[in-house]
Amino acid sequence: MAFYEDPLQITFILTAIYIIICMFMVITVEKVMQSTYWLIMMLVGVAVTFLLANSEIIFAFQISIYAGGIAVLLLFAVLLTEHDDAPFPNTLSKFLRATWMQLIIFLVLAVNMIVLILDTVDKPDYLREAGGGTPNVLGDSRIPVYGDENVAGAFEITENYTLFLWDNFGPVIPFLGLLLLAALLGSVKLAIREWDIEELSDEMKAQILKSEAS
Amino acid sequence: MAHDPPEPHDPGLPFSDLFDFITGERWDPSSATLILIGSFLLANYIMINQLIAPWVERKVMARQQGRRGxxxxxxxGVLQIPADLLKxxxxxxxxxxxxxxxxxxxSVMIISVTAILSFAPLPWGSQGLIAGNFSIGILYIFAIFSVxxxxxxxxxxxxxxxxxxxxxFRSAGQLIAYEIPMFISVIGILAVVGSFSLLEITEDQMENGWFLFRYWGFGLIAGVIFFVAGYAETERIPFDIPEAEAELVMGPRTEFTGWRYGLIMMTEYLHLFINSLLFIYLFLGGYDPIPIPLGGVEIFxxxxxxxxxxxxxxxxxxxxFVTMTAKIYLLVFVAAWFRSALAxxxxxxxxxxxxxxxLPIALISTLFILGIDPEVQAFSRRT
Known part of the structure; x- marks a missing residue:
């Protein structure tokens, strides 16, 4: 069955487009607070993909921990600290100058990841597991989300999902970790700011002058 | 020739048994049709009731304060709330x-949509009267609520x-402070039943009695904590600190007018419903009309x-169905009573x-429930 005949696949593609739009908004909007709520929307979208993959438990934890708990933490941090709005460099040349190293790392990792994914989805094992025919990015769509009487079943589905991901996309996962590290370093570099000594309080000024003198 | 017994419906498909029950014949539409019909019926039932509940509340409060409402x-004055909504x-x-x-x-859209989504796994009767029988049931509601x-x-x-x-700020602080004791107070029950499904939790109570009256009073303690925490989650008097009129006008809702305010008010009553319903399913036996496991009554x-x-x-x-509705309105009455009586x-x-x-009391009651329950003890001995 082609992907456009399967409602599940269409829903997945729509969700994926939604997630990409939200991610784009996160890094391009003007205010940090706006980035935060776009990030929350993105995390909800990710939760929906878990639901589509029949992993209800991961869905519940994704929503309650990431879209709920971590989001509140981020919002408190953003609202209770002083920060510049417009953290995103406003011209392309500035952006490239600030992030050229991260961009290179990102491109290398992204190419690597795409090659690995394309390599995996061509394997006969993967095609068999995904139900033959078209590669099914959502795992086994024959397991219904509805009508799962026993809770053990839900855990089983989650376990299967994890095994499925780990078996088929195992090599990709360390690269994802590296990608996250690169993103973290990039954001630290973007957020770091050179302090002007005139802006500081007298106490701190005295302390800095003392440490410089020593 | 004896007829073969009909194949049972898929237990997760909502409403199929109900339609058999009403029409007296077996009806086998597609699962998508059943889910659509079920969701439509329940959503309308809830929407109509959330227009009646504020009226009941205002009437009860008025009587308690010597007014007519x-x-x-x-x-x-039954149509007062629909008229307000139209305005x-x-x-x-x-x-x-x-x-x-x-x-x-x-913010307004997500708040109101999540409130409506929370009703999906709530069963309204044992015969498939449910919008979606998720295996994660109550976990789903807590997850949706945390947004x-x-x-x-x-x-x-x-x-x-x-x-x-x-x-x-106040709202977020308050909601987080009460979500944790609320969840901890029900962990004992979830472990005893061994399921997140509200349908199974209710069936367990039909067999063994309501959780509020079990475990030598610890069920009652857990129930009271759950009810108070759930009530605090609704941000109503005496827990309406985020919108304390004298200090913050209407709190986070201050600038919302027109249809946005209508949606926010609707969400407030839907939250009251969700918390009342969770308390009913977890402690008051759900749709079970009798609090004790009663086989029959014999006198002499x-x-x-x-x-x-x-x-x-x-x-x-x-x-x-009548039991569920009566229990909800009992809790709406209690909410109105709190609102007019407490500061x-x-x-x-x-x-x-x-x-x-x-939080400490919830932890203690949960530990006692787990310690007292014979099934949990047997399980721990086996392992």
């Missing part, structure tokens, strides 16, 4: 200058008003109520109550 629109919908849509356009819109605090903060910030922003050897009649009464769909807490008192008093 809404009187003029419709018989006994709100046709009012001019205002957005404060400097408000964040997207945040102002999505509420960040969205209140976003709404408060996006309004570009100090009252709204401070209210948003004479059978007053036969076991068959008692079983039929408990499993009758009509009785179960508001201070923010420090509220957080102290949540973190220092209710």
């Amino acid at each position: 809404p009187m003029y629109v419709g018989k006994w 709100l919908i046709i009012k001019e849509d205002l957005r404060p200058a400097g408000a964040d356009r997207v945040g102002f819109f999505i 509420f605090p960040p969205m209140m903060m976003v709404g408060g910030w996006a309004s570009n008003s100090k009252y709204a922003l401070l209210g948003g 050897g004479n059978e007053i109520i036969s076991p068959d009649f008692a079983k039929g009464f408990r499993t009758n769909l009509g009785v179960q 508001r807490f201070r923010i420090d008192q509220l957080l102290t109550l949540g973190w220092k008093i209710m």
